[in-house]
Amino acid sequence: MSLRESLRKAVASREEVEADEERVDAVKATGCTPVAQTAERRRVKVSGVIRSVVLRPRQGVPALEAELYDGSGNLVLVWLGRREIAGVEPGRRLKVEGLVCTRDGRRSMFNPRYELRPRPGE
Numbered sequence: 001m002s003l004r005e006s007l008r009k010a011v012a013s014r015e016e017v018e019a020d021e022e023r024v025d026a027v028k029a030t031g032c033t034p035v036a037q038t039a040e041r042r043r044v045k046v047s048g049v050i051r052s053v054v055l056r057p058r059q060g061v062p063a064l065e066a067e068l069y070d071g072s073g074n075l076v077l078v079w080l081g082r083r084e085i086a087g088v089e090p091g092r093r094l095k096v097e098g099l100v101c102t103r104d105g106r107r108s109m110f111n112p113r114y115e116l117r118p119r120p121g122e
Helices: 003-011 014-029
Strands: 043-055 063-069 074-080 093-103 106-110 113-117
Touching (some): 043 074, 063 093, 074 093
Antiparallel strands (some): 093 113
């Protein structure tokens, strides 16, 4: 580690340190693509931590939305026809695979294949 990196880490906020850790974990530990580097209409694997989960019906159909954060950006995960998914909750680490699209100016993935990952310390 260089002196510059050491100094940057010493003065970095807790959020910056956590974002760095998420980026490293998402890319090195799981071999996934960072959210910031995902391309529209491409199938990708992304890994991160769930920040929020909301039930947001669409045209009378239940839809579960979760915000996944990997340190480089956010990805909105949408499961149509679902009210809840066991284990998909804030603070949980998740690895997802699916087609990325942009909806309302936000990167999104509909009905992704997902894998629950252990929380830190598990």
